[in-house]
Amino acid sequence: MNNFKALKTKFNAQGYRCTPQRQLIFEIFQTLPTGNHLSAESLHLLLLERGSAMSLSTVYRILKIMTKMGILREVELAQAQKHYELNTISTHHHIVCVQCHQIVEFENKSVLQQGLKQVETIGLQLINCKFTLHTICPKALDMGWPTISSNWVCPGFTTIVEE
Incomplete structure (x- = not known):
């Protein structure tokens, strides 16, 4: 999924709206260096650094939806927090x-x-x-x-x- 048009199509096909907040989160995951994973909290901090006023609870809801849709993959690593990454073909x-x-x-x-x-x-x-x-x-x-x-x-x- 290389562009936002495909992202919007995927959201619409599964009955969700492709909001600017969801697009922003997708963009952040697309630009992460290979091997990097984000927790909800670290994603929230990145969003705040970019000037977004998105709440942590909204971040959690979006991560849950994008994981359910197969856009993101939930990864349980050594830390107690769950981490997320793009769900790629490989x-x-x-x-x-x-x-x-x-x-x-x-x-x-x-x-x-x-x-x-x-x-x-x-x-x-x-x-x-x-x-x-x-x-x-x-x-x-x-x-x-x-x-x-x-x-x-x-x-x-x-x-x-x-x-």
């Missing part, structure tokens, strides 16, 4: 450090293929595939995890994950 997965919350995305077609095989065996239809590995990064281990402070910030996390 299915990617996440590796998350539960201490510093660093996220590495990776693609692995065998995860999706195994999921498809399982759901087809029992006669279901796959609508989404999310796989998250919860980990501890080497820096947190070196600092003595799990006894380090919960607000400790990892100085760096550089891992490349390939299929």
Whole structure:
């Protein structure tokens, strides 16, 4: 979905209006760097920085609608908050450090293929595939995890994950 006309068509087809607030949220997700995820609160702060007076409750409602419609994908990472990203055709997965919350995305077609095989065996239809590995990064281990402070910030996390 590369333009607002397609977005408006999708909203209308599912019985929703494509309001300026929904368009703005879609624009923010479209311009996020790859691998970035937003919580409702962080999205709300971005909107405030852009001069929008949208309330946090409106942000939550829009995120719920856009997730239900399949425009956004809800991702539960290490943090207690839910995060959101554009629901793209490529299915990617996440590796998350539960201490510093660093996220590495990776693609692995065998995860999706195994999921498809399982759901087809029992006669279901796959609508989404999310796989998250919860980990501890080497820096947190070196600092003595799990006894380090919960607000400790990892100085760096550089891992490349390939299929």
